[in-house]
Amino acid sequence: MTDIHEYLEELEDIPGTRVFTAARARKGYWLNQFCMSLMKEENREAFRKDEAAYLDNYPMTAEQKQAVLDRDYNRALDLGGNIYFLAKLFSSDGKSFVQAVSTMTGVSVEDYQAMMLAGGRSPEGLRSKKGGY
Template sequence: MALDKPYTDVPGTIIFDAEQSRKGYWINQFCMSLMKAENRERFKADERAYLDEWAMTEEQKQAVLARDLNWCMRTGGNIYFLAKIGATDGKSFQQMAGSMTGMTEEEYRNMMIQGGRSVEGNRYIGENGDAQAQNQPQGAAGKKP
């Protein structure tokens, strides 16, 4: 029986739940392997060959090769595991987060210092939709029932 997942209605958000965990098991295991210096060296020497040692999907491998962290997350990657890729590339978490939002590191830092992203347009899908959708009653946490 499928579980009701009201959190899928948050725009631009991928929640790392049990389903994502199962989907991303191997990409996350690959990321954890980068904790060891010898594995980072092997990965940097021939990324594709190293990725091919893992039971990841081809899509997961392509997402890693593209360094597209949002794509990695859609395929089950957990940001805390994916941070190992950024560290292997010499990037800070702030640089990685900026890349995920389409901002430079400085733009991302300044946004966070100023309190983060506005909630307007970021609470639920359809929030900025037509007037009828705007006037429908809302449930807990601003979600539409």
């Protein structure tokens, strides 16, 4: 049987993917709580009025707050954000899921949609960060 820590470390080797593990959930708890607060219109209004001040209501790390302010969704994921919670943030900005995720992949919305309609990323190519294959 594989050690659980070895198994979880293997999940970090998948290029372009961040598996939402229990460790990531603990790390991003307050980031995700902030995102969930955006389900209420009055909270969205308060956030739009002064983003930095609103973020100060949550004991997030400075890095997490900066990722939100920069709308750096990939960094937010690295810092424990959950894509489904982050959806509240980009929805608050008037972006669709497709628009936001296309920025995370570095391609246009049209190219991202075409890729997904064609079945997603190709199984060919980089499959391991550390293995280079």
